[in-house]
Structures are given as structure tokens and as C-alpha cells.
Amino acid sequence: MNNNPKRLYKIEDGKKICGVCGGLAEYLNIDPTLVRIVWLVLAFGYGTGILIYIACALCMPNKSEVGK
Numbered sequence: 330m331n332n333n334p335k336r337l338y339k340i341e342d343g344k345k346i347c348g349v350c351g352g353l354a355e356y357l358n359i360d361p362t363l364v365r366i367v368w369l370v371l372a373f374g375y376g377t378g379i380l381i382y383i384a385c386a387l388c389m390p391n392k393s394e395v396g397k
Contacts (some may be wrong), residue, residue: 335356336356336395337352337353337356337389338352338355338356338389338390338391338392338394338395339351339352339385339386339389339390339391339392340352340355340392341391341392341393343361345365346382346386347382347386348391348392349382349385349386349389350364350365350368351364352389352392353385368382
């Protein structure tokens with residue numbers, strides 16, 4: 330059994346803006362490009378993606394702070 334719980338964090342290597350999409354992609358184990366495309370659709374289609382991204386960028390710790 331894995332004693333280390335899965336943690337959500339921002340990536341530092343390979344980030345485009347703040348690393349939120351890359352960190353979410355690692356958490357979900359999917360391609361970061363897919364996460365970025367979905368986030369763009371939310372941002373430009375509905376407007377909520379920008380606010381959610383800013384909130385995540387401010388609240389999520391960096392990968393180095395999590396200890397992975």
C-alpha cells in the first residue's frame with residue numbers, strides 16, 4: 330500500500346505561466362496540453378477559467394515545497 334498520499338502542486342520545470350496546468354496534469358496523470366486546452370476553453374468560452382487559474386496559482390504550493 331502506498332503511504333504517500335497524492336498531492337496537488339504547481340510544477341516548476343516545464344511550466345508555461347505559473348505551472349498550474351502542468352501540476353494538475355501530473356495529478357491526473359494526463360498530458361499537460363489537454364489540461365491547457367480545457368483551461369483555455371473555460372477562460373475564453375465562459376470566463377471562469379481565468380479566475381480559477383489565478384486562485385489556483387495563489388493557493389497551490391510548488392512541487393519543491395511538497396517534498397516530491
